[in-house]
Amino acid sequence: MSAFQLIKKLCRHKSVAFSLFVIVSVVLASLFASWIAPYDPNKQFFEGLTMEGAPLPPNSTFLLGTDLLGRDLLSRLIYGAQTSLIIGVVANGIAILIGTLVGVTAGFLRGWVGNVLMRMTDLMMAFPALLLAIALAAILEPSLWIVALVIAMVNWVQVARVIYSETIAISSREFIAVERTLGASTRRILFSHLLPHLLPTIMVWATLGISTTVLLEATLSFLGVGVQPPTPSWGNIIFESQTYFTSAVWLVLFPGTLIVLLSLSFNLVGDALRDELDPSLKGRD
Template sequence: MLKSLPKNNKSLKHRGLWYDTWRRLKNNRAALLGLIMVGIFILVAIFAPLLAPYDPNEINLGAILKEPSAEYWLGTDYYGRDLLSRIIYGSRISISVGVIVQLVSISIGTVMGSLAGYYGGKVDMLIMRLVDIVMSFPSLLLTIAIMVALGPGLYNVFLALGAVWWTRTARIIRSEFMQHREKEYVEAARALGNNDFIIMYKHILPNCLAPIIITFTMGVASAIMAEASLSFLGLGAQEPTPSWGSIINNGLQYLRTKPWYSLFPGLAIAYTVLAFNLFGDGLRDALDPKMKNH
């Protein structure tokens, strides 16, 4: 009976922590609005086949560059493809890029940052100098250079952005590990004979989840913007894949006569970025220990 008390107390502690986080998040109207907007975006991506009125890749030469109407709510492109359907399916590309790029970059950054923060010394110096080198280049230009070397394509976008964006996570995790590595629970874990891997990823890393979650949420919007920029330049998703950036690029030549062609995918990008930024800001405030009394 006595042995079960610490586990129950720990469970109650974590339950209370997440409840407290949700309470603060719920009281933040901007964050709640962002959460609702993110939820709508995810639902649109999941149920795209049900929501799209047409096949996004179906060419209709009899409906080329139709203006918005009751038949084509957002008009059609220069192949007669329904823009609403392509924008709806484009949400799948955007959420895939946002999530996968963040998973890749956070995985790399967590490993590198934890090694630097835990061991310090020469390991820390080598990893941080690598971080400084990568961060000395403008991230978009470095990503473009990698994409030129790898070639255009959606999978190469995952690799290129993940290879460039891991540095921010590495710095955050390094800072967290440097704060935790000398604490009593880490010393106790060493005294019990746990190896460095167990100490780093079973004991310290769970205490660093809050900044990782915040970095992930805030980074999704940036990844979506970056993918749209690469697709706009012709380096991202290739035709006939419905990417928001490529749709905007295709509509540039009609910008004066048919501005809606580029306007609607641009609004989709703006909506998604605003949603994740609002939610990310609120989540940061909710998970920040300094905000507990607010």
């Protein structure tokens, strides 16, 4: 099945088609932020505050209003999409890479190597992901790339566990036994037979994982241990606006809606992708 055919099948469902539209829109907005954003996201406008020094609500000059420093909220949200996607793609990519490497190695070699790797994975899973991420982010100096690395360090364990189970199941099949009997090298078995069968699972987790990563980044930024101001991210926009939750609801409403929309979109696309690539899992939670 080609990529075009797969997308066409996914778009048969209205919810998935809308989710793809949301994802594509956010990606395009982040790629062309410097052309789309009406203002510099860090520019403080004197006319961006009321006479009392409060943020302005949405108006003809600032379409989504301003924040507590008189900066254009729309511009900060557009540039914040860059932060969310960079962390989402980088952190999830590292997590998929580490998880696949650990899972395939443990599932294919088994023995003491597999036991050591899986016990290490179980140990990591014993710690609450959010608390571990907060601890790591607090120890290291928070920055865009450090946050991505921290999120990857707490997210790879789920991938490793799933890939481990899949690797054991595939390694037990007859065609793998036949290849071994014929004297096929480990390299050939891994790259010609095992990894191609794992690819659908990896693709699904690569999609679903971005949703988790976006939420975790927003949570860390909201708690003040994520991406640090003045770099805009949807999480730290909410964090900076805590004192205006009731009087300037747009400062929370717009970034919060974007976080939920993007996370939900990746979840819906990931579920649909799972159903298409592995029909035996259709309808299973």
